[in-house]
Amino acid sequence: MNEVLAAGPELAEIGRGVLVGVLLLFVAFGAIPVLAGLAQFLIIPVHAVRNHYRETGPYLPNVAVVVPAWNEAAVLTTSVERLMALDYPPDRLRVYVVDDASTDDTPAVMAALGDRFPGRVVHLRREKGGEGKAHTLNHGLREILTDDWMEALLIMDADVIYAPDSLRKMTRHLADPTVGAVTAYIREGSRDPNGMTRFIGFDYLAAQAASRRAQNVAGAMACLAGGAQLHTRENLEAIGGQIDTSSLAEDTVTTFRTQLAGRRVVFEPHARVLAEEPAGIDALWKQRLRWARGNVQITSMYRHLWFRKSVHPGLGGFFFGVFWFAILLLPLAMLLTSIGLIGLYMLDSDLAASVFGAAVFVPVATFVFMITMTISVDPRVGLKVWREALLFPGLISFTVLAGATFPMLVPWGGGTSSGWTLFVYSWLVLCVPTAFLVRKLELSRWGRRLAPIGLYLVGFGPMMCAITVDAYVKEFRGAAMTWDKTEKTGRVTV
Amino acid sequence: MSRGRTTSDRAATAIAQSLAARPYRISPPVVLTDEELAARGGVIPVWADPMALADETEVDRLRERRLFAGLVVAITVVVLLWTVRSLLM
Numbered sequence: 001m002n003e004v005l006a007a008g009p010e011l012a013e014i015g016r017g018v019l020v021g022v023l024l025l026f027v028a029f030g031a032i033p034v035l036a037g038l039a040q041f042l043i044i045p046v047h048a049v050r051n052h053y054r055e056t057g058p059y060l061p062n063v064a065v066v067v068p069a070w071n072e073a074a075v076l077t078t079s080v081e082r083l084m085a086l087d088y089p090p091d092r093l094r095v096y097v098v099d100d101a102s103t104d105d106t107p108a109v110m111a112a113l114g115d116r117f118p119g120r121v122v123h124l125r126r127e128k129g130g131e132g133k134a135h136t137l138n139h140g141l142r143e144i145l146t147d148d149w150m151e152a153l154l155i156m157d158a159d160v161i162y163a164p165d166s167l168r169k170m171t172r173h174l175a176d177p178t179v180g181a182v183t184a185y186i187r188e189g190s191r192d193p194n195g196m197t198r199f200i201g202f203d204y205l206a207a208q209a210a211s212r213r214a215q216n217v218a219g220a221m222a223c224l225a226g227g228a229q230l231h232t233r234e235n236l237e238a239i240g241g242q243i244d245t246s247s248l249a250e251d252t253v254t255t256f257r258t259q260l261a262g263r264r265v266v267f268e269p270h271a272r273v274l275a276e277e278p279a280g281i282d283a284l285w286k287q288r289l290r291w292a293r294g295n296v297q298i299t300s301m302y303r304h305l306w307f308r309k310s311v312h313p314g315l316g317g318f319f320f321g322v323f324w325f326a327i328l329l330l331p332l333a334m335l336l337t338s339i340g341l342i343g344l345y346m347l348d349s350d351l352a353a354s355v356f357g358a359a360v361f362v363p364v365a366t367f368v369f370m371i372t373m374t375i376s377v378d379p380r381v382g383l384k385v386w387r388e389a390l391l392f393p394g395l396i397s398f399t400v401l402a403g404a405t406f407p408m409l410v411p412w413g414g415g416t417s418s419g420w421t422l423f424v425y426s427w428l429v430l431c432v433p434t435a436f437l438v439r440k441l442e443l444s445r446w447g448r449r450l451a452p453i454g455l456y457l458v459g460f461g462p463m464m465c466a467i468t469v470d471a472y473v474k475e476f477r478g479a480a481m482t483w484d485k486t487e488k489t490g491r492v493t494v
Numbered sequence: 495m496s497r498g499r500t501t502s503d504r505a506a507t508a509i510a511q512s513l514a515a516r517p518y519r520i521s522p523p524v525v526l527t528d529e530e531l532a533a534r535g536g537v538i539p540v541w542a543d544p545m546a547l548a549d550e551t552e553v554d555r556l557r558e559r560r561l562f563a564g565l566v567v568a569i570t571v572v573v574l575l576w577t578v579r580s581l582l583m
Contacts, residue, residue, distance in 0.1 A: 044561060044565075045562055045565040053558075059519050087540060089524050151521075168547070172547065172551060175519050176519075178513045238509075260506055262507065262510035262513065263509070263510070270554045312506070365576065368571055369572050372567055373564050376560070405575075405579060406578075408582055408583070
């Protein structure tokens with residue numbers, strides 16, 4: 001007994017050491033998404049030499065464009081007119097609008113368009129609708145596949161507008177028989193941008209123009225953009241001639257199925273498509289929650305795939321797996337980092353300050369590298385959204401990072417105040433529930449004025465993390481998979 | 495919820511190999527009538543001219559080299575940030 005008591009301080013020291021080690025591991029876990037992001041953005045320049053252009057050809061197949069539409073009367077005329085004006089052989093292009101039992105003027109709009117473009121614009125109507133985009137697409141696919149005219153199928157959204165040269169820039173990749181599908185670069189295209197649409201503008205620049213180039217290089221595409229996916233007929237038939245209806249991310253399932261069936265998916269960065277995106281937090285939340293829940297579902301559906309190169313060399317590769325889970329587990333990484341830093345602060349505040357001070361430049365440098373690289377892939381858009389790029393993590397996080405990087409420039413950044421230090425360590429995770437509050441704020445009486453300020457303070461990135469958390473909760477609770485359609489008003493302009 | 499597999503993994507590899515051995519897909523040449531050409535002001539559209547299509551692709555391929563400039567700028571900005579921080583610390 002006496003020996004145990006005598007060894008007490010020593011055991012306590014060992015326990016403390018183990019605890020410090022665990023907390024340091026927590027902080028290190030937070031570095032994984034940062035390093036995964038850095039690796040992805042370091043790959044992007046390789047696209048300059050490793051791309052698919054040398055394997056393209058002057059291929060202009062018969063393209064059937066399928067447009068799922070539910071109450072899209074406000075945008076359909078412009079979209080169809082733009083499609084008819086595409087710089088593509090007119091006799092090789094047909095548009096099929098699948099009207100999902102719309103209750104607005106969609107049938108009348110389509111009748112007028114059918115008269116203006118006889119034989120080239122077809123109106124397919126479902127009498128029972130509301131089952132979601134995948135069911136609507138499948139209705140169109142069944143009709144289109146009944147005759148053998150169609151050689152390639154373009155799936156798009158009713159609100160998107162294609163640049164005139166975009167379709168032929170996509171079809172050239174289909175000349176290569178190993179390619180099953182091609183996607184384009186979707187840009188936020190509102191003519192009256194507000195803070196939210198500028199944040200989305202930067203988000204699309206990073207997630208599409210930049211990230212998909214890296215995926216081209218890596219030989220594994222995470223997702224064909226829902227509003228711009230071009231498939232060969234052969235590929236559609238190989239994946240069953242139908243779009244998956246079991247998840248909320250049917251476009252990602254189609255992308256995975258195409259690649260698992262032995263065909264390549266290519267991103268064409270010079271085929272540009274403009275899309276109308278949500279202008280408010282609640283609308284964005286519903287849209288992104290659908291995407292995030294879809295990704296959670298896909299992670300489970302394809303559990304046999306992750307980190308198994310034998311299943312697919314690209315999708316099952318180490319880097320693709322790390323990229324995928326870095327996004328999916330980002331809220332967990334932020335939580336663990338915060339717990340790690342606060343725990344270290346409780347045990348040894350000097351050690352916590354040393355770890356934070358030594359580590360903070362890595363995420364700051366990575367963040368600066370990523371936004372500079374992102375802006376450079378499309379400077380025209382990038383220079384319009386550079387403020388939202390800097391404030392992507394939120395003004396509060398920006399101030400925290402600036403204070404940690406340049407403590408001498410920020411009066412409260414020296415770490416002498418314990419209150420400020422604890423706030424800095426805990427904000428990493430507190431920003432997520434705060435993002436929930438900003439959404440609630442938008443729905444309140446003063447929401448329209450205050451919510452945009454809240455968005456800039458909390459940031460678009462933390463809001464995406466909060467949506468991921470919401471997706472986990474809804475998926476865990478088995479919440480109904482409702483298709484909350486994003487309202488489109490025809491704000492897009494070229 | 496359906497499983498993601500649509501074909502066996504071995505079959506997918508075999509498909510990829512067989513596709514790679516196939517000839518490139520081609521489409522029939524586009525023929526513009528005199529009336530169609532006149533309607534376009536006598537200008538042959540890019541899609542009707544295989545050489546113009548090839549040139550367009552080459553321009554896009556070369557445009558991708560701008561990514562190197564982006565990399566240089568991004569590295570420069572990070573180095574500048576580090577230098578300023580080092581000087582101030």
